[in-house]
Amino acid sequence: MTKKQAISAILLVVVIPLILLIGATLLEDGKYNIISMLVAIIACIPFFLSFEKRKPDAREILVIAVMSAISVAGRAVFAWIPGFKPVTALTAITGFKLGPEAGFLTGAVSAISSNILFGQGPWTPFQMFTWGMLGYIAGWLGKTKWMERKLGLILYGIVAGVLFSFIMDIWTVISYDGHFNWRRYMAAAGTALPFTATYVLSNVVFLLLLTKPIGEKLERMKVKYGIMQPNSK
Numbered sequence: 001m002t003k004k005q006a007i008s009a010i011l012l013v014v015v016i017p018l019i020l021l022i023g024a025t026l027l028e029d030g031k032y033n034i035i036s037m038l039v040a041i042i043a044c045i046p047f048f049l050s051f052e053k054r055k056p057d058a059r060e061i062l063v064i065a066v067m068s069a070i071s072v073a074g075r076a077v078f079a080w081i082p083g084f085k086p087v088t089a090l091t092a093i094t095g096f097k098l099g100p101e102a103g104f105l106t107g108a109v110s111a112i113s114s115n116i117l118f119g120q121g122p123w124t125p126f127q128m129f130t131w132g133m134l135g136y137i138a139g140w141l142g143k144t145k146w147m148e149r150k151l152g153l154i155l156y157g158i159v160a161g162v163l164f165s166f167i168m169d170i171w172t173v174i175s176y177d178g179h180f181n182w183r184r185y186m187a188a189a190g191t192a193l194p195f196t197a198t199y200v201l202s203n204v205v206f207l208l209l210l211t212k213p214i215g216e217k218l219e220r221m222k223v224k225y226g227i228m229q230p231n232s233k
Contacts, residue, residue, distance in 0.1 A: 016129050020039070023122075036128060039132075040109070088199070094135060097222070100136045104136040122171070141156065154207075169192060
């Protein structure tokens with residue numbers, strides 16, 4: 001891991017969770033709009049740091065915007081099925097092909113953008129972080145050959161669905177009184193099992209359906225335009 005990758009990891013894995021906890025406890029979720037913007041700004045920093053010797057051009061930023069827009073559209077299209085959404089899959093595909101930082105940014109932007117339709121609230125920063133982390137993890141997994149196999153995609157989809165539910169359940173527990181309680185957390189996780197199963201199913205279905213066609217297009221763009229290549233220009 002390079003120095004800039006280490007800084008990115010600290011920002012995404014340490015700084016953002018601390019901001020979320022401060023917002024959910026000390027501020028009692030009353031400043032969720034500010035927290036959301038802070039998360040969005042911090043999510044951009046690793047993306048720009050990933051370009052070690054140059055600045056990303058408009059095409060690279062546009063790719064993130066397009067993938068986020070597709071995620072928002074997908075979430076809206078499947079709004080009639082609770083929990084069955086392509087957001088995690090699209091975020092993961094971006095991470096697989098364009099790297100951890102791009103995956104995190106896509107997940108975070110997809111969450112805050114789609115909540116314009118579904119409703120903003122104190123849960124928004126947690127959704128931004130959760131989807132972002134799933135994209136970040138996918139980005140690191142994408143550096144291996146494992147994610148080119150169907151079994152790898154299926155396992156990732158299962159784990160990602162469980163992680164999404166478990167992390168969001170943390171917000172559910174804290175939102176009651178600003179404190180975390182393990183007994184309450186276990187109860188929330190148990191109640192959410194049907195939704196967790198739906199998250200898992202949707203992840204697996206959309207990853208198997210979309211990874212190849214969308215992934216191939218992203219790969220062609222990388223080769224043709226040299227996007228997301230630190231030393232390509």
